[in-house]
Amino acid sequence: MIGDIFSEEHKMFRKSLRKMLEKDAYPYFEQWEQERDVPRSFWLKLGEHGFLCPQVSEQYGGMGLDFGYSMILAEELERVGAGPASGIVLHSDIVTPYIEQYGTEEQKEKWLPKSISGEYISAIAMTEPGAGSDLAGIQTTARPEGDFYILNGEKTFITNGIHADYVVVVCKTDPQASPAHRGISLIVVEDGTPGFKRGKKLNKVGMHSSDTGELIFEDAKVPAQNLLGEEGKGFYYLMDKLQQERLLVAIEVQIEAEEMFRITKDYVKNRKAFNQTIANFQNTQFKLAEMATEIDIGRNYINSLAAKHIAGERIVKEVSMAKWWISEMAKRVASECLQLHGGYGYMEEYEIARRFRDIPVAAIYAGTTEIMKGIIAKEILK
Incomplete structure (x- = not known):
């Protein structure tokens, strides 16, 4: 399914972004967490390399790219951590679309170019x-x-x-x-x-x-x-844009589930107990099988929805399904992964502890799980 979404140009964008993050984000992430802030200098570097607001038209300094590029930005930032991803993705692909679609020419010229460069941060x-x-x-x-x-x-x-x-x-x-x-x-x-x-x-x-x-x-x-x-008309504008916002949240929590699984798989293959690796225990294998299955289901569903969103389809029901199910799935994965880490999973120096803390709020913001279920029911019963 990934091949159906991402072209060679998309893959080049991801490769370039990942290279930049390996240099300018991963080495400093723990410092950002401790300082509880992502410095403006990082925003400016993203802007300098053309990674912010990829969907904005060239007229205002953007590149006029499709949602696939926004998806890649969200995925790669989330691999670094939920903290920087949440603010940057919100600015780049949730707030600026309001300006571009509903703003006057004067408003677009005033706010979009500096949003693309990273000089302006939006909310x-x-x-x-x-x-x-x-x-x-x-x-x-x-x-x-x-x-x-x-x-x-x-x-x-x-x-x-x-x-x-x-x-x-x-x-x-x-x-x-x-x-x-x-x-x-x-x-x-x-x-x-x-x-x-x-x-x-x-x-x-x-x-x-x-x-x-x-x-x-x-x-x-x-x-x-x-x-x-x-x-x-504000309420109608919000409803129109919530499809993309909720899809982006689903993409981010899908990455969280994938990353927590990767971390845990590596851990159980190396951690020993009772003279064997934890990966040799049947319970561990069953847990890994269960998580891998749910994660794969989430990934395939996300990819299919991204393709439909790029094609301009109305997928309010499906995005609501993805947002609630994947965020709840990621919470289950977080709990299971921490358990498989044992006592070390509760230690802050282990990455799983931080991702375990980061994930629960995804079932609350951009519409709670309960709100998502209400939307789905309403769409079904139309």
Whole structure:
């Protein structure tokens, strides 16, 4: 199936990216985890080598490439670690598509070139302290006042929230709209906007090098020209782009499962107990067989969905299936792999411990497992 997706050009892109990561990411990853930050210098190197925002058209400095290149970026960054992958993939292939599809020419020219170069880091602010999966329940408001919108509200769990140079903020421009989702709009808030403040950088269980923070808007004065698309269409824009976002999350957790399996397979072949390697025990072999089967099923499904997404097909149901099943599968793999490591699996110097911590949140962000099942049921019953 991989051959059906990736051309020779794709493979060259992967080879070049992997070479760059071996030099500029892998040697520094543990430092990033300890410092709980990915330096801007790394973003700039990705931009310099042409790896950021591969889908953006050449008109704005991109290369106009298909989703296969975005998939490769997500896969190779995830092999390094979930921390850097989450922020960079979100910027490159989740936020910038909003700008490119719904932005005005002026907005595209303002934000896309520097997003491609790595000079700008972007974020999208959906979740609030009192609203996560229920997007229609957000409380952040934006009221028009002359040539500006006045924003008030709080956002939390925002990836790239601390370092973002611009944030696509999901807000209500018509709080009285019925149904509520018809009052939702997207407004871009730039760093330095009066009334826009960063809250604390959040201390997470895992994904330590991922920048996750709180955003606060207290009468933030945003130019009206920063409205993205049309007023009241924000919810529909979000729904349109969630297919790609959820597919990317499924791709990332699939890589996590593959990496944890690889690490564990190597470990059990070398670790000895009772005068033989752990790999010789029937229980170990059964566990490896079970994990390998589920991982292969996930990989084939992901590849088939990527091909359909590249072809422009609507695969909301299938992407929701992939997002919930693969994220839950990766959690099972993480638990089994840590168990096969024994006591060493609980030690921070072993890679499996870090990946075990990183994986559970994948079943929560970009739509929880429960939300995914609801979407699938709705699609089935149409």
